[in-house]
Amino acid sequence: MDAMYIGIEIIKMVVIFLLMVQLVPILVWIERRGSAFIQNRFGPNRVGPLGLVQLLADAVKFAFKEEFIPGGSYKFLFLLAPVVALIPGVLAFAAIPLGAPFSLEPFEMFGNTWGPYDLKLQGYDYGIGIVFVLGVSSLAAYSLLMAGWGSANKYSLFGALRASAQMISYELGLGLSLVGILLLYGTFSFNEMIAIQDGPLTFMFMGKETIIPFLPNWGIFYQPLGAILFFVSVFAESNRLPFDLPEAEAELVAGYHTEYGGLKMNMFYIGEYGHMMVASALMATFYFGGYNLPFVTPEAINEMFTGMGFAFNGASLMTTLVSHLILMTKVFLFLWIFIWVRWTLPRFRYDQLMDLGWKTILPWALANTVITAFVVVLMRGA
Amino acid sequence: MSPLVATVFLALFVTGFGFLLVFVASILGPKTNQSKVKKMAYECGLTSDGADRSKIPVKFYLTAILFILFDIEIIFLYPWAVAYQDYVSEGAGWFIFSSMFVFVLIFIFGLFWEIKSNALEWE
Numbered sequence: 001m002d003a004m005y006i007g008i009e010i011i012k013m014v015v016i017f018l019l020m021v022q023l024v025p026i027l028v029w030i031e032r033r034g035s036a037f038i039q040n041r042f043g044p045n046r047v048g049p050l051g052l053v054q055l056l057a058d059a060v061k062f063a064f065k066e067e068f069i070p071g072g073s074y075k076f077l078f079l080l081a082p083v084v085a086l087i088p089g090v091l092a093f094a095a096i097p098l099g100a101p102f103s104l105e106p107f108e109m110f111g112n113t114w115g116p117y118d119l120k121l122q123g124y125d126y127g128i129g130i131v132f133v134l135g136v137s138s139l140a141a142y143s144l145l146m147a148g149w150g151s152a153n154k155y156s157l158f159g160a161l162r163a164s165a166q167m168i169s170y171e172l173g174l175g176l177s178l179v180g181i182l183l184l185y186g187t188f189s190f191n192e193m194i195a196i197q198d199g200p201l202t203f204m205f206m207g208k209e210t211i212i213p214f215l216p217n218w219g220i221f222y223q224p225l226g227a228i229l230f231f232v233s234v235f236a237e238s239n240r241l242p243f244d245l246p247e248a249e250a251e252l253v254a255g256y257h258t259e260y261g262g263l264k265m266n267m268f269y270i271g272e273y274g275h276m277m278v279a280s281a282l283m284a285t286f287y288f289g290g291y292n293l294p295f296v297t298p299e300a301i302n303e304m305f306t307g308m309g310f311a312f313n314g315a316s317l318m319t320t321l322v323s324h325l326i327l328m329t330k331v332f333l334f335l336w337i338f339i340w341v342r343w344t345l346p347r348f349r350y351d352q353l354m355d356l357g358w359k360t361i362l363p364w365a366l367a368n369t370v371i372t373a374f375v376v377v378l379m380r381g382a
Numbered sequence: 383m384s385p386l387v388a389t390v391f392l393a394l395f396v397t398g399f400g401f402l403l404v405f406v407a408s409i410l411g412p413k414t415n416q417s418k419v420k421k422m423a424y425e426c427g428l429t430s431d432g433a434d435r436s437k438i439p440v441k442f443y444l445t446a447i448l449f450i451l452f453d454i455e456i457i458f459l460y461p462w463a464v465a466y467q468d469y470v471s472e473g474a475g476w477f478i479f480s481s482m483f484v485f486v487l488i489f490i491f492g493l494f495w496e497i498k499s500n501a502l503e504w505e
Binding site for chain 1 (some may be wrong): 385388389392396397399400403404406407408413414418421422442445456459464467468470471475476489490493496503504
């Protein structure tokens with residue numbers, strides 16, 4: 001613990017934040033292009049190659065929009081809501097490991113010898129990672145309520161109420177669908193979960209160890225139902241179609257952000273896309289082996305790069321980058337499913353949405369928990 | 383750096399960034415004379431009727447109460463789930479299973495009672 005280490009940690013935190021904020025325009029671009037191709041249109045294709053610069057132009061336009069604060073609104077709440085919308089996504093994203101740890105040998109800088117360091121590619125490592133992420137991401141309901149209550153607009157208020165009722169209802173299914181995977185892993189820590197998912201599918205069957213060599217040891221093979229329930233719940237948590245009742249434009253204009261415009265509305269979008277990224281990263285970490293390729297450990301990648309003539313630091317850096325790219329590939333696959341579903345399915349009615357959350361997902365998640373617990377005892381032969 | 387310090391640092395950084403964006407938006411945009419009509423709530427062009435913040439259906443309140451009850455029950459399941467494998471490997475598998483199964487039965491009973499008493503019916 002010295003000045004250099006603290007400096008690196010702070011830079012790392014800022015980089016994680018910027019990574020998340022920078023992914024938002026790319027995702028918006030993917031969403032617009034993707035929806036255009038799904039609907040047999042062109043999408044943004046004029047500004048720059050493939051329309052990529054369009055988002056930069058949009059961002060500049062947002063910054064130069066006239067500020068509008070409706071009369072009769074609570075000004076403080078109205079301005080605070082978009083700021084609060086940013087926080088939960090970023091805090092949750094920083095708790096998820098984004099790549100293998102990066103080891104540095106001692107090195108000289110500013111006339112001192114620093115190191116050796118063992119840097120994790122995650123903002124902070126809580127032993128209780130899942131509980132922290134669930135706790136932080138549920139704070140998003142506050143920003144919606146602030147926006148709705150502060151706007152002095154009936155549509156905003158009803159949008160906010162719907163959004164918060166929906167978020168807390170699906171939080172139950174979300175929390176309960178994870179109990180099954182916790183039963184199997186026996187840990188709250190993301191890093192330990194990723195380590196457990198190494199190697200081929202291995203489990204105890206009637207007290208004997210059984211190995212299926214051609215399948216990776218991923219959570220999805222143990223908890224298919226849990227994975228589906230979790231994915232449906234995070235759709236509702238991030239207020240995306242088919243669960244975007246809070247901003248159902250046919251009934252509520254735009255829901256809780258009716259009165260917002262320009263950068264402030266964009267901050268709500270960063271929050272929403274942040275939620276999607278956290279959800280995708282969690283899916284990859286819980287059920288799809290995190291930053292590891294199947295059957296390939298970070299040590300094997302490191303050895304490969306050392307064999308190619310990289311020094312210790314270089315090989316470690318390359319390993320971290322490769323594992324980060326692997327995680328990002330998985331994350332983008334899930335983000336694409338988010339976008340794909342949005343442009344495929346129509347919106348639910350509100351009573352259908354509540355019925356799905358309370359009467360379908362919750363009982364199924366309970367059944368999943370009990371059955372998993374039962375099967376674990378049965379298989380281990382105790 | 384302890385995780386708590388890091389979390390507080392990141393939260394403060396993001397808050398600062400957010401307020402900076404709000405501030406930038408307020409100085410960069412054009413300044414026009416915002417009349418009383420322009421500042422009215424946007425409710426599809428009609429003049430807004432009644433109080434700004436109208437009465438809220440009590441349904442939402444009920445949902446929030448039920449959420450708190452069930453969320454606490456789920457939080458009870460978390461430490462049990464994480465400790466489960468240890469009990470199983472020490473041969474106390476059926477003990478740990480049955481002890482929580484009683485709790486889950488009460489949970490299921492509560493859920494079905496709630497559905498039966500129409501607490502979850504939405505118009």
